[in-house]
Amino acid sequence: MGKKKIVIAVSGASGAIYAKVLFDKLVSQRSQIEAVGVVMSDNAKEVWKYELDNDSYLDYPFKFYSKTDFTAPFASGSAQYDTMIICPCSMGTLGRIASGVSDDLTTRSADVILKERRKLILVVRETPYNLIHINNMRTVTEAGGIICPATPSFYSRPDSIEAVAATVVDRVIDLAGLDTSSYRWGDEASSP
Secondary structure (H helix, E strand, O other): OOEEEEEEEEEOOOOHHHHHHHHHHHHHHHHHHHHHEEEEEEHHHHHHHHHHHHHHHOOOOOOEEEOOOOOOOHHHHHHHHOOOEEEOOOOOHHHHHHOOOOOOOOHHHHHHHHHOOOEEEEEEEEOOOOOHHHHHHHHHHHOOOOEOOOOOOOOOOOOOOOHHHHHHHHHHHHHHOOOOOOOOOOOOOOOO
16 A cells, blocks of 8 residues: 555634644654645634644644645645545534535645545534534535544543543544554453
8 A cells, every 4th residue: 555645624623632633643654644735724723822822733744735725736636635634623614515615725625535536534523513514414424525523532541631632533543544553442452
């Protein structure tokens, strides 16, 4: 299997910790990855600063693109990006994707991934869901996307906020098809 080309989009939903842990995990998986392109909304940058009290997203070794840069390689299917992860994914972003509205680089890239029958993973971050949210999740699922709610698990006994976030991000990494070592239910060495 060749190296992956991955698009990461970060929306302005609460949950910047999920994006940070995802960035950290992808750095550790660089041997499996050919390229990582990142697009962050303006709100995502503000939420990161507010929730994490820093702007450390600037320190990652990924190529960042403006939300209006439609010349980004992953704005076209011919660039052959394998996977797109939107983490966290706001309900507004979900709704625009479900409606086929490609008004920025995030939604255009999601549209490209779906039309090319590649892997789109939406780490939706909202609670509770209303019927519009649920219908939008259904529409994206029927179009081939994967809804992976930012719902942590606790059977691995996480001992920090990063470890709690990692219970979601590890699932995302699995869904993206990257090999990673993480807690596995039923693994005798790691079972509680």
